[in-house]
Amino acid sequence: MLNLAQKFEKYLFENLGVSIAIEKWQKEKNLPLFLRDLYSFYECQLLHEPCLVMEARDEEEITPATVRKHIQQIEDMWRHEIIYLHPSISSYNRKRLIEHKISFVVPGNQMYLPLLGIDLREHIKGKRLVKKKISPSTQAVILFVLYNWPREGLTPSRLAELVNYTPMTLTRVFDEIETTGLGNVEMEWRERVLHFEVDRKSLWEKSLDLLHSPVRKRVKVSVPHDTLSLLLGGESALSHHSMLAQPFRPTYAVSAREWKVLQLNKEVAELKIHEPGSMEIEIWKYDPELFAREGAVDPLSLYLSLKNTKDERVDMALDTLLEKFQW
């Protein structure tokens, strides 16, 4: 898995055809602590311009005005270009960053480098057109196959029952599996039959690039009646599967359908910010119950849901989780 700075290098190479060597910025330790807490700093040469890359450590967005203030504090120590690097920036913040003349890069997405005369935001447009990942239903099927390695081929209608989708959806799932090359679909008599030639572990490794996090959205909730019996998700599930300590707030995983029911029955109340006793709920793109065991979400989905985290403790627990996995 590439970290953000590496993605930055790759992105520049793909779009500008330049390779840059970025290094940790030595003078970083002279900065105030709160800045080092918020960002990692790197130095590089970009088209003969020395640049300082300021990488946001957290996924949380920092408002452009604040970023500008931070940059001003650094300018005493670095008199050249400063580039703000973040995994994602919302459209309105992007606009404000440009108003503030702050150079920024969102790897794989957009870059605004006025000093170098680069404004690559039309790049976003085509992005949605390129089909990058597989649909949730296909992911559910792949996971089903990984957990219940089938001895014989599977047909769309049979799989539809097993993963709770309609046969129509399975038609499309088969198409996706075929075009991505994850498996083989053959006509036997009048039926489409799905086969996998590789073993489980290779299928997992082959799929990894195409699989996405099952989490559509994370919400903070309070639970008035304290009567929830939901699947553990996120760090709560990870601590169930590993040695990791329980997180401060429990995390649960639900399907979109279940989430609606919870809201309708007023069993949970969504919060803007956490309050004492509140918890976190992950709303999933497919039903976590499909593969859950012992009251927690399944390890592979769990891995996918947390692999982009910055937390080293979590990363390590995830790695051992996969190592321990019985293929």
Next chain:
DNA sequence: CTTCTAACCTGGACTCACGG
């Protein structure tokens, strides 16, 4: 931040092809 819009995902109705 709010509103608008294009894209996405899924399932239903329907059709077609096939074998009995």
Next chain:
DNA sequence: CCGTGAGTCCAGGTTAGAAG
């Protein structure tokens, strides 16, 4: 005829991104 399985087309509900 019928039943089965697959594909096409369409609509409803969502979502992410763009625009205001």
